[in-house]
Amino acid sequence: MLEASGAVEPVFPRLAATDDFARTPDGLAGLFSAAGASVVDARMVDWVWSVAPDDFWAAPTGGVAGLGIAWAAQTPEVQDRMRVELDRLSEPLVVDGLLRLPASAAYVEARVPRS
Template sequence: MIDTTEAFDAAEREMWDGRAEAYAGSFARLCAYPVPALLDAAGVTAGSHVLDVGTGTGTAAVAALERGARVAAVDAEAGMVAAARGRGVDARVAVLPELPYEDGEFDAVVANFVVNHVGRPRAALAELRRVLRPGGRLAVTLWGARRGAGQELLGRAVQAAQAVPAAGLPRLDPAEDFPRTPQGVAGLLTEAGFTGVRAEETAWDHRATRDEWWSGAAGGVATIGRVVTAQTPETIARIRSAYDRLADELTDTDGRLRLPHVAVLASGTA
């Protein structure tokens, strides 16, 4: 019988399998916003040896390369790795909490919206600490408990359409969970052995067209995508109708959406 953690990880792998193109065309730009602050928090400069964990389509890795860093990257999804390689990133497939690197190999490790997608976050952070040299820096982002109106839009549309819950959504084992607040994330890093830990919220307005923002969910990206694509065609049409109506509240004068988002950025020293 599969345990809760294995079920969570399996559901996450299934959720992202084959979604690289849909992600690149929708939510990738959203997740790119904190990257400069993430790299700053990890102390990434020219000559730094950096590991980008959960690289996705390679956004953080490319930004580190542009700073003159030496960069390696991993992702659990082969399509994401291929997309990152296509942008010149030295990327390979690897799944936390096991990384194919030596102890103390890196000066900095970054994980942009990754910790919330692993079934064993404490073991994952311990592994990230293992591959850092003494004095090396870790920086992570993740979605927190406080959410902006832009984060709620698609979920509100699903509720308004009275869509049925999707089966098989990942559920983290309560024993592995942690408060999704700056204090909670800081405590998680401290528990993993990091020192000088800092954590804070970062907020921004993501700009997108209605079709671009909808395309992520319609393409099955992330949990909201799994919920939307599990519905009947008739229900999906109702969700889209509700989405268009609710999107009026967040539409700017140029016709594009202004989507407030909030995340947690945390860092510490190995």
């Protein structure tokens, strides 16, 4: 969508190298372990996120996540094209009026010792 709309590539903020971690179950589990928690489970979780197309836009137009950063870096004309291109590119993913997007996330379950 960004490429198809001619959007400029924004500068995405990054954590300092000393604070960064792998965006994997093991990387996230390492954060919990370093904080003193006992990791019980660490895995990827996959699902299909169903959202009305207009509701989808609440996050990026509100500045949420990487797409929100990209959105804010564009002119109003490019923002309009971004919406048009997302509608075009996501058309095969719309079922019964909902945009169905495959999603995945690192999931960690951990126990914190009682003090």
